[in-house]
Amino acid sequence: MxxxxxxxxxxxxxxxxxxxxxxxxxxxxxxxxxxxxxxxxxxxxxxxxxxxxxxxxxxxxxxxxxxxxxxxxxxxxxxxxxxxxxxxxxxxxxxxxxxxxxxxxxxxxxxxxxxxxxxxxxxxxxxxxxxxxxxxxxxxxxxxxxxxxxxxxxxxxxxxxxxxxLQTDRKPLDPRVKEVLDILARQFAENHLIEDLARQVCLSPSRLSHLFKEQVGDSIIETLNKYRLRQAEKLLKYTLRPITEIAWDVGFHSPDFFTRQFASYYGMNPSQYRKRQDKNPPIVRGEGIDPIR
CATH class of the missing domain: 2.60.120.280 (Regulatory protein AraC)
Known part of the structure; x- marks a missing residue:
């Protein structure tokens, strides 16, 4: 190799x-x-x-x-x-x-x-x-x-x-997994228990976790954190809101944990990321950000 x-x-x-x-x-x-x-x-x-x-x-x-x-x-x-x-x-x-x-x-x-x-x-x-x-x-x-x-x-x-x-025999995303993805995308700032999500799609928690990981590639928690980080990235780029406030708004209840997660995912902490956006269009205070696509 x-x-x-x-x-x-x-x-x-x-x-x-x-x-x-x-x-x-x-x-x-x-x-x-x-x-x-x-x-x-x-x-x-x-x-x-x-x-x-x-x-x-x-x-x-x-x-x-x-x-x-x-x-x-x-x-x-x-x-x-x-x-x-x-x-x-x-x-x-x-x-x-x-x-x-x-x-x-x-x-x-x-x-x-x-x-x-x-x-x-x-x-x-x-x-x-x-x-x-x-x-x-x-x-x-x-x-x-x-x-x-x-x-x-x-x-x-x-x-x-x-x-x-080119793939004539491909299988579509399981509708129960798609439903969980939709829930996480719409309600990324909320806390979600796997047991509650499993109940909503009529699966056992273990079966949902296995099926989700198999089809999406990430666990439910990893996917939820990525949604939160994606939203936080937009807020850092397009608003002047304080970083601690952004962390809470997207669902992270510990600013330190948010900073560690953001740095791990983006390769820099939130303050560094915001400073790097100097060449982007002007930041508009208080602008809302669309949900994650």
């Missing part, structure tokens, strides 16, 4: 704000490799343009990436990838946190492990896939386009929809 311990992405602290894409195109000769023993806190999608590479996961074995191959790796999944011997691997890639509305059609695993991996045979879908990736890169680099983030997410959504269209 290829090991690259100095790659910052190998760290369990490698994170991106939810909904914000980090993307690029690589053209790497033999010797290029990356090993992430704990996976990442986001999802990774890769599309091979030319050459050959390999993706390895303990659950699904060695997967060959050749021209027209799409690979989707969920968060928290150990993986290792590298350029094949005597090859140059050219690929497009993006790290992302999916919106809840995407979970119904994000492709499920078609390997022995959690990874989705498919060679695309249709020239039309290949062309559309590459075009969508190119738009992701274009919007990321264009700092002058209004609503750049939304346009980037729309391009990523097209990539995932194209991937979903």
């Amino acid at each position: 290829a090991v690259k311990p100095n790659d910052p992405a190998a760290s369990s602290q490698y994170t991106h704000p939810p909904g914000i894409l980090v993307s690029d195109s690589y053209c790497k000769p033999y010797g290029y490799s990356c090993y992430r023993p704990e996976g990442t806190k986001d999802w990774l999608v890769m599309y091979t343009l030319a050459g050959k590479g390999f993706v390895n996961n303990a659950g699904c074995g060695l997967l060959e990436c050749t021209e027209g191959t799409l690979t989707l790796i969920p968060q928290g999944v150990m993986h290792d990838y590298y350029t094949a011997e005597q090859e140059v691997w050219e690929k497009l890639w993006a790290h992302f946190i999916p919106r809840i509305s995407w979970m119904d059609w994000i492709p499920a695993s078609n390997t022995d492990g959690p990874v989705y991996h498919v060679p695309i045979g249709s020239p039309l879908i290949r062309q559309s896939m590459e075009a969508a990736f190119r738009r992701v890169l274009s919007y990321r680099l264009d700092t002058y386009t209004t609503l750049r983030e939304e346009l980037t997410l729309n391009a990523l959504e097209e990539i995932l929809l194209l991937a979903a269209s």
